[in-house]
Amino acid sequence: MQHHSTQDTLVGLFVASGIVALFFLAMQVSNLSTFVEEDSYTITARFENSGGLKVKSPVSAAGVKIGKVSNILFDPQTYQSVVQMSIYSRYNTMPEDTTASIFTAGLLGEQYVNLDPGGSDVYLKDNGKIEITQSAIILEKAIGQFLFKSAEEKK
């Protein structure tokens, strides 16, 4: 009987450590801890060009993450990029005249949406629209323009 109970303990320890390892992978290694869906509301913004923005890219205001991009669509009528963002409900005081711009974070070029609050007293509601937007800066375009300009100046 003694032999059985040590074996039981060892099997129990093995299974427990395996589950702990899985739990460790889920919480510490992956993003499950931030995966828990917070209450959020959706707002949309139209950009001339949304560059390398992806679904799940962060949306931040004043450098703090307040939501994420939930969907990116192409509007075939206006040829614009329609970016839907879900903003956490606790940040429900974004003014109506907020500016949305696409910036690049870091050298590796991860892009995010930056919201710059305006001065209006009316707040954005669920399914609200941001009117003032600034497109992503496409590096190739910028370099092209710069080269073109410097060539003009030399003439």
Added chain:
Amino acid sequence: MIQFFQYLGISTRTSFTKLGRGTFFLLQTISGIFNVIPRPRLLLNQMYSVGVLSFLIIIISGLFVGMVLGLQGYYTLSDFGAEETLGVMVAASLVRELGPVVSALLFAGRAGSALTAEIGLMKATEQLSGMEMMAVDPIKRIISPRFLAGFLSMPLLAALFSAVGIIGGQMIGSGLLGVDEGAYWSQMQANLDFQDDIINGVIKSLVFGFVTSWIALFEGYDTIPTSEGVSRATTRTVVNSAFSILGLDFILTTLMFGDD
């Protein structure tokens, strides 16, 4: 010339009959699992010999693989000044590939070969026939608990391997080489997805556990009941398991990480 075709015919036929016997064996084993549930003692004993005894080799190999990944990753990444992403590299390669694959290979070598030798010897010493004489189905009594134990132990072992490897990478990366510890973990968390990475890794290890246990048990059950037959069957278990694991890994990877 005729002899060549004859040989080809024989080998095709024998391999297909073996595949058929193997599938039939697998179905019997799976249907025998319901008989294991009222006897948890059988499963527990096998979990001990399959899981607990493989524990140490998995932990030690995981630690060293993680430490080597930490070193090599650091040398390469520091060329680009991207040492902070070391955590992502170590964790992604462990969780997606090395964890399931290497632990399955070790599992085939450690537990699979032992299972084949055990079952093969039982057959060679006519213990299995003896059981049948006593109206005890050897598949239900011997094979199914071992199969279930292998299938259940594999994902746990793979998770342990990955977890220990990631900690080993962190020990080398931020302990020895000076990668910021916060950056190691936060970059990892930002770039690894629970669904895409962790769950897919677990699915992989479940598939490998299934295939390895199946091959090991079937080779043992199907062995020629001589000492030479058992030794050949043990070799075949390790070789066939390794091939199946690596081949299936390629297929699973294309299915899982293909579209992005």
